[in-house]
Amino acid sequence: MSVVKADWQEGFLAGDTRALARAISAAENEPEVVHSFLQEHSGRLGRAHVVGITGPPGAGKSTLTGQLAVTLVARGYSVGLLLVDPSSPFTGGAILGDRLRLPDLAQGSSSQIYVRSLSSRGSMGGLSRATADAIKLLDAFGKDIIIVETVGTGQSETDIISVADSVVVLAVPGLGDDIQAMKAGILEIADLFVVNKADRDGADKTERELLSMLKLQASSSGWTIPVIKTVAIRNEGIADLADQLLAHYEFLQTSGLLLEVRTARVKSELNELLQLRLTQEFQKVVGAARYEEYTQQIVSGNISPYEAVNQLWQEFVSEIKRSASS
Amino acid sequence: MEKKIRVLIAKPGLDGHDRGAKVIARALRDAGMEVIYTGLRRTPEQIVTAAIQEDVDAVGLSCLSGAHNHLFPRVVELLRERQADDIVVIGGGVIPDADIPGLKEAGVKEIFTPGTSTEDVVAFLKTHVGR
Numbered sequence: 001m002s003v004v005k006a007d008w009q010e011g012f013l014a015g016d017t018r019a020l021a022r023a024i025s026a027a028e029n030e031p032e033v034v035h036s037f038l039q040e041h042s043g044r045l046g047r048a049h050v051v052g053i054t055g056p057p058g059a060g061k062s063t064l065t066g067q068l069a070v071t072l073v074a075r076g077y078s079v080g081l082l083l084v085d086p087s088s089p090f091t092g093g094a095i096l097g098d099r100l101r102l103p104d105l106a107q108g109s110s111s112q113i114y115v116r117s118l119s120s121r122g123s124m125g126g127l128s129r130a131t132a133d134a135i136k137l138l139d140a141f142g143k144d145i146i147i148v149e150t151v152g153t154g155q156s157e158t159d160i161i162s163v164a165d166s167v168v169v170l171a172v173p174g175l176g177d178d179i180q181a182m183k184a185g186i187l188e189i190a191d192l193f194v195v196n197k198a199d200r201d202g203a204d205k206t207e208r209e210l211l212s213m214l215k216l217q218a219s220s221s222g223w224t225i226p227v228i229k230t231v232a233i234r235n236e237g238i239a240d241l242a243d244q245l246l247a248h249y250e251f252l253q254t255s256g257l258l259l260e261v262r263t264a265r266v267k268s269e270l271n272e273l274l275q276l277r278l279t280q281e282f283q284k285v286v287g288a289a290r291y292e293e294y295t296q297q298i299v300s301g302n303i304s305p306y307e308a309v310n311q312l313w314q315e316f317v318s319e320i321k322r323s324a325s326s
Numbered sequence: 327m328e329k330k331i332r333v334l335i336a337k338p339g340l341d342g343h344d345r346g347a348k349v350i351a352r353a354l355r356d357a358g359m360e361v362i363y364t365g366l367r368r369t370p371e372q373i374v375t376a377a378i379q380e381d382v383d384a385v386g387l388s389c390l391s392g393a394h395n396h397l398f399p400r401v402v403e404l405l406r407e408r409q410a411d412d413i414v415v416i417g418g419g420v421i422p423d424a425d426i427p428g429l430k431e432a433g434v435k436e437i438f439t440p441g442t443s444t445e446d447v448v449a450f451l452k453t454h455v456g457r
């Protein structure tokens with residue numbers, strides 16, 4: 001293990017792509033190593049603009065993401081793409097096909113674009129812990145802009161706001177009956193809307209519907225959510241999208257919202273890590289058998305879950321005290 | 327978490343047919359592997375860049391156009407140039423028996439011809455990759 005670790009860390013700091021790729025694998029397979037690396041190099045973090053792209057299956061997210069990356073690179077930015085695909089829940093295997101849709105330039109012809117396909121590995125369509133770490137690694141590696149593609153399945157897209165500074169939500173003409181059918185949640189998380197496949201009938205109607213919905217939703221932040229029409233396969237509207245994205249980041253910085261958003265993010269990450277740690281410690285100290293016993297007690301109605309938690313907590317605390325004094 | 331075998335499946339060359347590649351991709355997925363499918367008409371340069379960026383353990387090349395004698399060794403060579411020759415390269419498609427020894431000599435680890443069952447490919451990868 002330590003050999004593998006030394007393997008990528010030096011190369012990573014020297015800007016070697018293979019080492020970056022190895023580091024992201026490590027985020028999936030041995031996260032502790034990555035966490036201590038990131039901790040050691042925390043000064044490299046927080047510089048990248050993180051963009052989330054979400055929307056229904058087949059809306060053109062990968063095509064658009066690839067075109068956007070090429071456009072941004074042409075403007076002098078270095079870009080990292082994370083293409084997140086839900087994995088097959090039974091075998092744990094996955095076919096990650098998002099890369100297929102990238103334009104030639106994003107396929108590996110430009111050294112300024114790094115592309116990584118990730119399966120969400122069992123986290124039920126949401127973003128995995130590894131995705132958040134991969135974002136940090138790309139940030140530490142020095143990428144200016146990191147774009148994360150996730151499929152909007154109705155439950156996972158809210159995860160994207162916990163990692164992205166700017167969220168782009170894709171809609172397509174004729175999707176379902178109308179935009180009203182889109183989940184309320186997905187509308188609330190958008191900083192920018194894109195109506196992709198604008199070469200198809202109904203794009204104007206979709207655009208109008210989005211605009212009128214946005215009018216109902218008072219903007220308290222001072223940012224006016226734009227609706228941008230694109231034809232990703234023909235690279236139309238992508239420059240406009242790039243302009244608006246950069247403008248949004250500028251807005252976040254000048255308004256002070258960026259700091260606010262990132263503070264909130266740190267807080268929820270801290271919470272999450274703490275909960276994880278607590279659960280692990282709890283299971284270690286109290287033991288799986290006691291959990292099972294309490295579960296049975298609750299099922300058979302001998303005890304309420306609240307009382308069970310009280311008793312488990314007592315056991316935990318006294319066990320901790322005992323081991324501290326011995 | 328358990329390390330999953332990652333495989334890049336690519337079709338270099340100009341033929342526009344990828345049914346075989348998709349069958350293999352599904353078989354590998356069903357065997358618990360992560361398969362990155364990059365589609366048709368990729369250049370060896372694109373394939374190698376993708377393999378490195380994706381940190382795969384193996385690259386599966388499929389070629390029906392007859393250009394395998396040029397394309398497969400080119401991928402191996404580029405991987406070597408970029409110090410990534412620990413990535414296992416295997417090939418498949420319409421490949422005459424007479425070409426196989428030359429391809430293996432060039433560094434292609436194994437060639438699977440149309441008669442091969444997908445289980446053979448799965449078994450081969452399970453024994454030849456893994457860190």
Ligand SMILES: Nc1nc2c(ncn2[C@@H]2O[C@H](COP(=O)(O)OP(=O)(O)OP(=O)(O)O)[C@@H](O)[C@H]2O)c(=O)[nH]1
Binds near residue numbers: 057098101151231
């Ligand atoms: N007509 C039209 N087709 C498009 C456009 N953009 C993408 N497509 C096509 O839509 C299909 C899906 O594109 P992808 O980029 O794979 O869409 P996606 O949202 O990433 O798909 P998933 O990741 O599978 O959810 C492909 O056949 C694209 O060629 C567009 O602007 N117009």
Ligand SMILES: [Mg+2]
Binds near residue numbers: 062063098
């Ligand atoms: Mg996609």
